[in-house]
Amino acid sequence: MEKPAKEESNAPAGAQNPSHLFGGVDSISSLPDEMLHHILSFVPTNVAITTSVLSKRWRHVWCKTPYLSFPHITSSSIESILETLDSYTAAKIMRFHLHVDSETWEDSERSNHVDSLIKFAISRNVEKLSLVLKAYYVFPDFFFSNPSLKQLIGDSLNYMRPKCTVSWTSLQNLSLSNSSLDESFPKLMSGSPMLKSLTLQSCSLSCIDLSESPRLRRLDLEFTNSSPRKCHIVAPHIHYLRMIDFTQKYSLADVSSLIEANIDTMYFLPRFWCTQDYPSKDDYQVMMQTMLNELQNVENLTVGLSFLQMLSIAEFHGVHFPTLKVKTLTLKTTILRSAVPGIAKLLQNSPELSKIFFYKTEDWNSAVEKYVNRYIDPQDPQDLIFPAKSAFKVAQPDLVASFMELLLRNSRTLKTLVLQLRSCLNTTNYDELSQIALTLSHKNKVSIVLK
Structure with a gap:
């Protein structure tokens, strides 16, 4: 008997029948729709649509997926997308992403x-909406x-001004x-009574007043x-702040x-704060005093290098640490x-401190270091132990040991100290530091962990 002619596939390149991938066993197509929808949620919708030519099983799978993504829509594609969506049959959209480039607006x-x-x-009761316009x-x-x-994620929504x-x-x-929100922010907040989480990145605002958002945490x-505008943050109900x-x-x-x-600042800001006119000494003291007072009830605090440098300057200026x-x-x-100095003062004024986590970073600025070090007492031998010009690439046991001693000496109630040195540790340094950590651990009755 003559063999039947091989069926030709109209599938585009990269969209072959899944059975070819598993030695003739189509394991993927046997999965339930919910799992196939989850798989398709990781690719743009135009790619998901191409799976409809794989087989009869796949013909209508994309039409029911609750995840739609249209990245980088252009003027030539937007109409065809709308026509394609006529075949969409899902009653509910869980996540919808839309990215529109500037060239799309020709008329x-x-x-x-x-x-x-x-x-x-919106007509499909979308729950998570992401817009980049x-x-x-x-x-x-x-x-x-x-x-x-x-959930609403928006980028460059400069004209989101509800009337x-x-x-x-x-x-x-x-x-x-990247949005200007001065006019719309109060309306957005008052119309979102269930809001629990708010993220603002490079948004222009003169006041962030969240006093009428009791559920926001x-x-x-x-x-x-963002421009250096004056902005007050009023958020009496939040439990977590990242600034x-x-x-x-x-x-x-x-x-x-x-x-x-x-909390951390712009990496170059401490340099300006070391000068006499930007801002004035009095403005600096008031700002730092206000911030420290507002942070005094915080139980879990994370700070970066720039903020620690600011604390060092505050200590020099005599700012009261609560x-x-x-x-x-x-x-x-x-x-x-x-x-x-900032680390030492922070530890000294935290009498309930029980855990310290140290994550070694490479973020630093030599110009800032130069300005801040003007206020470090050159006669203090303890301060001179630590470098003033560069960050270490490989963990130096003597330096790390001095740093551990600094932390232990200024923390009376400390129980756990974890140092995450990452790639800065080699085998030799790790062994030497482990022995130093063990000695300090027994001496101070503190659990010291190196990672």
């Missing part, structure tokens, strides 16, 4: 297409009324980047590339419920002379 019709895509997601776009009123939305009432009654997580702020790269004019006005904080309630302190820094 007003493009904006209408974006309206349609967002409206489509790299061009002018005015959000329609329907965008601000979505009872199913639980209507905001009603995001289920929203729990909000993350915004987490506030994450990054002010990279990275803030400028000298941002201040904590009320974070009275704070339990955990992660008694802190820190029980776990995480130091993310390299071992440099400019950080020593």
Whole structure:
């Protein structure tokens, strides 16, 4: 008998039948739809659509996946995407991602297409919505009324200025980047009564007032590339605060419920604070005093090198350090002379401290080090033990031992000390440091762990 002709495949390259991958056994196609949908959630939707030509089993799988992703939409593709979505049959969208480049806006019709895509997601009760809009776009009123939305991630949403009432009654997580929010922020907050977590990155704001957000527990702020505007942070209900790269004019006005904080400044800021006119000595003292007072009830505190350098300068200027309630302190820094006074004072004013975690980093700036070291007493032999010019690439046992002794000497209630030196440890140094750590551990009755 003549063999039947081999069936030709219309599948595009890279979209072959899965059975070819498993010696004729199509293990993937035998999986339930829920698992196939999960697999497709890791690829853009245009790639997921190509699986429809694999076999009859795959023909309609993508149509029911609750995860849709459209990265880098262009003006030539946006209309075809809308046509393709006519075949989509899932009643519920769990996650919807849309990235639109500036070239998409060639005329007003493009904006209408974006309206349609967002409206489509909302009509399917989307729970997690991610929008990256790299061009002018005015959000329609329907965008601000979505009872199913639980998470919103937005980048470059400079024209998210609702004229209507905001009603995001289920929203729990909000993350915004590169947006001007002065006009819209109060409305967004009042329309999100269930909000638990707020992230703002490089957003322009004069006041972050969260006093009317009683469920909000987490506030994450990054002010990279933002202008040095005056901004007060009022967040009396939050339990966790991460504030990275803030400028000298941002201040904590009320974070009275704070339990955990992660604080660091722009890496070049201490250099400016060492000068006489930027800012003035009095402004510096007031700002640091206010911040330290607001952090005094924090139990878990994480600080970076720049903030430790600021504390060193504060110690020199005679800024009053309140008694802190820190029980776990995480130091993310390299071992440099400019950080020593700040670390010592921080430890001395934390009488309940029981754990210290040290993570060795490479983030430092030689110009900053030069300015901060002006205030280090050149006659203090203890300070001269630590380097003033460069960070070590390989852990030097004598230096690390001195650092451990510094931590132990200034912590009366310490029980655990963990040093994460990462790639800085080689076999020889590890053995030598382990012996030093063992000796210090027995002497001070503290558990010392090297990693």
